[in-house]
Amino acid sequence: xxxxxxxxxxxxxxxxxxxxxxxxxxxxxxxxxxxxxxxxxxxxxxxxxxxxxxxxxxxxxxxxxxxxxxxxxxxxxxxxxxxxxxxxxxxxxxxxxxxxxxxxxxxxxxxxxxxxxxxxxxxxxxxxxxxxxxxxxxxxxxxxxxxxxxxxxxxx
Amino acid sequence: xxxxxxxxxxxxxxxxxxxxxxxxxxxxxxxxxxxxxxxxxxxxxxxxxxxxxxxxxxxxxxxxxxxxxxxxxxxxxxxxxxxxxxxxxxxxxxxxxxxxxxxxxxxxxxxxxxxxxxxxxxxxxxxxxxxxxxxxxxxxxxxxxxxxxxxxxxxxxxxxxxxxxxxxxxxxxxxxxxxxxxxxxxxxxxxxxxxxxxxxxxxxxxxxxxxxxxxxxxxxxxxxxxxxxxxxxxxxxxxxxxxxxxxxxxxxxxxxxxxxxxxxxxxxxxxxxxxxxxxxxxxxxxxxxxxxxxxxxxxxxxxxxxxxxxxxxxxxxxxxxxxxxxxxxxxxxxxxxxxxxxxxxxxxxxxxxxxxxxxxxxxxxxxxxxxxxxxxxxxxxxxxxxxxxxxxxxxxxxxxxxxxxxxxxxxxxxxxxxxxxxxxxxxxxxxxxxxxxxxxxxxxxxxxxxxxxxxxxxxxxxxxxxxxxxxxxxxxxxxxxxxxxxxxxxxxxxxxxxxxxxxxxxxxxxxxxxxxxxxxxxxxxxxxxxxxxxxxxxxxxxxxxxxxxxxxxxxxxxxxxxxxxxxxxxxxxxxxxxxxxxxxxxxxxxxxxxxxxxxxxxxxxxxxxxxxxxxxxxxxxxxxxxxxxxxxxxxxxxxxxxxxxxxxxxxxxxxxxxxxxxxxxxxxxxxxxxxxxxxxxxxxxxxxxxxxxxxxxxxxxxxxxxxxxxxxxxxxxxxxxxxxxxxxxxxxxxxxxxxxxxxxxxxxxx
Numbered sequence: 001x002x003x004x005x006x007x008x009x010x011x012x013x014x015x016x017x018x019x020x021x022x023x024x025x026x027x028x029x030x031x032x033x034x035x036x037x038x039x040x041x042x043x044x045x046x047x048x049x050x051x052x053x054x055x056x057x058x059x060x061x062x063x064x065x066x067x068x069x070x071x072x073x074x075x076x077x078x079x080x081x082x083x084x085x086x087x088x089x090x091x092x093x094x095x096x097x098x099x100x101x102x103x104x105x106x107x108x109x110x111x112x113x114x115x116x117x118x119x120x121x122x123x124x125x126x127x128x129x130x131x132x133x134x135x136x137x138x139x140x141x142x143x144x145x146x147x148x149x150x151x152x153x154x155x156x
Numbered sequence: 157x158x159x160x161x162x163x164x165x166x167x168x169x170x171x172x173x174x175x176x177x178x179x180x181x182x183x184x185x186x187x188x189x190x191x192x193x194x195x196x197x198x199x200x201x202x203x204x205x206x207x208x209x210x211x212x213x214x215x216x217x218x219x220x221x222x223x224x225x226x227x228x229x230x231x232x233x234x235x236x237x238x239x240x241x242x243x244x245x246x247x248x249x250x251x252x253x254x255x256x257x258x259x260x261x262x263x264x265x266x267x268x269x270x271x272x273x274x275x276x277x278x279x280x281x282x283x284x285x286x287x288x289x290x291x292x293x294x295x296x297x298x299x300x301x302x303x304x305x306x307x308x309x310x311x312x313x314x315x316x317x318x319x320x321x322x323x324x325x326x327x328x329x330x331x332x333x334x335x336x337x338x339x340x341x342x343x344x345x346x347x348x349x350x351x352x353x354x355x356x357x358x359x360x361x362x363x364x365x366x367x368x369x370x371x372x373x374x375x376x377x378x379x380x381x382x383x384x385x386x387x388x389x390x391x392x393x394x395x396x397x398x399x400x401x402x403x404x405x406x407x408x409x410x411x412x413x414x415x416x417x418x419x420x421x422x423x424x425x426x427x428x429x430x431x432x433x434x435x436x437x438x439x440x441x442x443x444x445x446x447x448x449x450x451x452x453x454x455x456x457x458x459x460x461x462x463x464x465x466x467x468x469x470x471x472x473x474x475x476x477x478x479x480x481x482x483x484x485x486x487x488x489x490x491x492x493x494x495x496x497x498x499x500x501x502x503x504x505x506x507x508x509x510x511x512x513x514x515x516x517x518x519x520x521x522x523x524x525x526x527x528x529x530x531x532x533x534x535x536x537x538x539x540x541x542x543x544x545x546x547x548x549x550x551x552x553x554x555x556x557x558x559x560x561x562x563x564x565x566x567x568x569x570x571x572x573x574x575x576x577x578x579x580x581x582x583x584x585x586x587x588x589x590x591x592x593x594x595x596x597x598x599x600x601x602x603x604x605x606x607x608x609x610x611x612x613x614x615x616x617x618x619x620x621x622x623x624x625x626x627x628x629x630x631x632x633x634x635x636x637x638x639x640x641x642x643x644x645x646x647x648x649x650x651x652x653x654x655x656x657x658x659x660x661x662x663x664x665x666x667x668x669x670x671x672x673x674x675x676x677x678x679x680x681x682x683x684x685x686x687x688x689x690x691x692x693x694x695x696x697x698x699x700x701x702x703x704x705x706x707x708x709x710x711x712x713x714x715x716x717x718x719x720x721x722x723x724x725x726x727x728x729x730x731x732x733x734x735x736x737x738x739x740x741x742x743x744x745x746x747x748x749x750x751x752x753x754x755x756x757x758x759x760x761x762x763x764x765x766x767x768x769x770x771x772x773x774x775x776x777x778x779x780x781x782x783x784x785x786x787x788x789x790x791x792x793x794x795x796x797x798x799x800x801x802x803x804x805x806x807x808x809x810x811x812x813x814x815x816x817x818x819x820x821x822x823x824x825x826x827x828x829x830x831x832x833x834x835x836x837x838x839x840x841x842x843x844x845x846x847x848x849x850x851x852x853x854x855x856x857x858x859x860x861x862x863x864x865x866x867x868x869x870x871x872x873x874x875x876x877x878x879x880x881x882x883x884x885x886x887x888x889x890x891x892x893x894x895x896x897x898x899x900x901x902x903x904x905x906x
Contacts, residue, residue: 033175037340039838042838042840083173099634106173134339135813140808
């Protein structure tokens with residue numbers, strides 16, 4: 001099986017097909033940014049993007065990813081390590097506390113802003129509704145997404 | 157490099173936003189074994205036999221551990237040593253662990269855990285705290301009674317107080333079991349090291365009590381256990397004793413098998429086993445005089461401690477001290493009890509005994525205001541503490557700025573409360589939506605108070621190139637503690653923040669400085685950092701004074717330079733460190749901050765309970781749908797005097813996060829159980845607020861630097877979460893004309 005993850009072609013053993021995508025990327029590829037906090041697809045901590053759409057990696061099998069482009073948090077920053085403007089916005093807005101939800105949150109926001117780069121704050125709230133955060137009360141996360149939006153209008 | 161000019165600096169922000177932060181379960185170790193806890197099907201039962209033979213037969217299972225395998229002590233605890241690492245004599249609640257199955261893979265270990273059989277004789281369970289008071293069924297026979305905590309306040313003359321009252325308001329209030337819902341579940345990764353050392357990484361928020369628990373379990377000295385800091389995916393008070401026990405079990409397996417062992421909890425095990433916020437039953441009577449002044453408060457508060465003591469005596473003590481809210485009351489008769497039941501254990505959670513009593517008292521004062529014909533604001537103004545007031549425990553508030561009025565005014569101004577309250581629906585509206593606004597306020601004793609010794613150590617170590625390693629005995633729980641400590645260190649040393657690295661935390665590197673709880677991190681940790689930096693500056697000053705041509709006392713540190721009287725003829729900080737290399741003194745400073753003394757008399761409930769206090773007020777606007785009863789929060793406001801904001805962006809994060817947790821407490825969250833077995837075991841049934849449940853929030857930082865705090869900073873983590881529920885309850889009343897006395901508030905049809 002060939003997987004496309006963060007712009008790389010990855011050859012996976014056929015036997016890995018039945019495993020959960022989250023388990024595979026965390027344990028075989030050491031892409032540990034995606035977290036397992038509920039294992040039933042209700043917290044969003046394991047969010048990755050599949051062809052630009054947020055999916056819960058804890059509910060997907062490895063074979064579900066074949067033929068699709070997968071983006072994990074590790075693939076969001078530039079190849080030179082430069083932060084994506086959305087990531088910088090999370091830092092500048094003070095949106096990060098424990099950080100456990102942040103990889104999923106950044107990816108959910110990235111997918112959303114790629115489609116709607118002039119969102120209202122209410123639209124942002126609804127867009128990140130699948131992603132739980134217990135630390136921040138979401139306010140500064142919404143600030144971050146709102147402040148990163150102009151970058152997406154410019155780049156699309 | 158992080159942008160240091162930004163207001164929201166965090167030392168770990170880049171790692172966290174790129175997914176490179178390694179939390180405990182993200183760490184990879186060779187030759188790893190996996191361990192999974194086994195539970196029984198009982199709630200209260202006497203254990204006859206724990207049968208592990210089937211589990212042991214499973215291919216891949218290496219060993220199954222029970223209480224018999226513990227070389228040290230099976231009993232641990234911070235106050236009462238009643239926690240069992242493994243249940244031995246009895247099952248006392250659904251979350252009691254009977255065995256640990258260790259296997260080559262987590263899947264096999266989990267399968268094995270399902271094969272552990274417990275033979276036991278069922279005992280009647282006591283699940284109602286009132287019933288537990290009868291002691292007909294004892295949870296801990298050796299304790300002799302189910303009562304595990306008793307506190308009281310006896311002030312003035314309660315009968316005379318009620319006699320002089322114009323009227324009396326009475327009400328019973330109830331609150332629920334609440335789960336911390338940290339997103340990262342309990343994790344332990346224990347690796348035996350040469351020389352008999354046990355190295356522990358894990359998701360726990362009290363490395364020192366983890367060290368105690370692990371050492372007690374292994375029967376080894378404290379020095380042989382080393383807890384290494386790992387990024388923590390949230391704690392909120394919830395990763396103390398039960399999370400430490402998760403580490404103790406994994407450490408036992410690692411010791412006995414001589415291999416590294418990892419335990420990663422599933423959410424279901426985490427919610428079942430970990431301790432919760434105490435449910436309270438509170439009966440209050442309040443007498444009010446003709447002048448609208450409170451003449452007396454009598455209350456009786458019963459806390460469900462669940463199956464083990466944990467920190468119930470401390471939680472209920474804070475409730476005792478703060479049972480009358482931030483009001484002057486001359487006559488008080490208050491009894492607070494904590495009682496064992498066969499419910500899930502309860503312990504520390506953000507707020508620590510204050511959210512419950514605030515839910516009661518902040519509604520009670522509004523009920524009294526209405527009877528007295530006064531506005532909720534006017535009634536509060538007449539009764540609340542001010543400069544020089546004496547609290548219900550006899551403490552004179554004169555060593556810091558009493559900012560109760562200031563935070564109230566700030567919220568009134570920001571929210572337009574009084575104008576909007578006049579518009580509240582009071583149950584009548586032309587549309588389907590009823591509009592309301594409510595507020596609540598509190599004061600809160602800072603730190604541990606008379607619960608225990610409040611001290612902290614710090615060390616600042618300058619390396620030959622002028623870079624700085626900082627270590628403090630409090631810990632990063634996600635709140636930004638390391639960043640706040642680094643900022644305070646840089647400020648005190650007058651150096652660029654870039655020079656400072658917060659050392660990888662280890663319990664072996666710095667003295668036991670207690671738990672990073674009680675919103676004490678910034679005040680005690682910061683105090684220690686400033687003292688350590690001052691110690692270092694004294695040493696540098698002595699070494700460089702001759703070269704600067706001044707006395708050591710006149711050496712100054714600023715803008716990354718060390719200078720004498722005139723700034724221009726000083727030297728860069730690194731040069732001062734090189735200069736020091738020629739002296740006999742090392743560029744190293746240590747500091748120990750000791751909180752000022754407090755006092756307490758258990759008999760009378762009188763004393764100077766806390767060395768200083770913080771003040772907060774919050775308001776919330778909402779609508780209630782007449783047909784569905786659905787509550788929609790429109791806007792929330794908060795003003796808190798926290799002394800001094802060290803890192804304002806992170807401080808605002810504490811406001812918003814605390815308020816959101818308060819919203820969950822008020823409207824959404826409840827750990828529900830059937831016959832003692834928790835049924836809300838994951839986030840599909842245990843519902844914490846999602847982004848659309850939380851309104852836009854306004855945070856007003858009020859700063860009155862505290863004389864007892866070297867940085868001026870006090871507390872903010874807990875105050876923000878302790879008054880949202882009563883503010884919502886008061887807003888619902890102004891919208892619907894109906895009061896709700898039970899949490900969470902459920903409105904079927906208003």
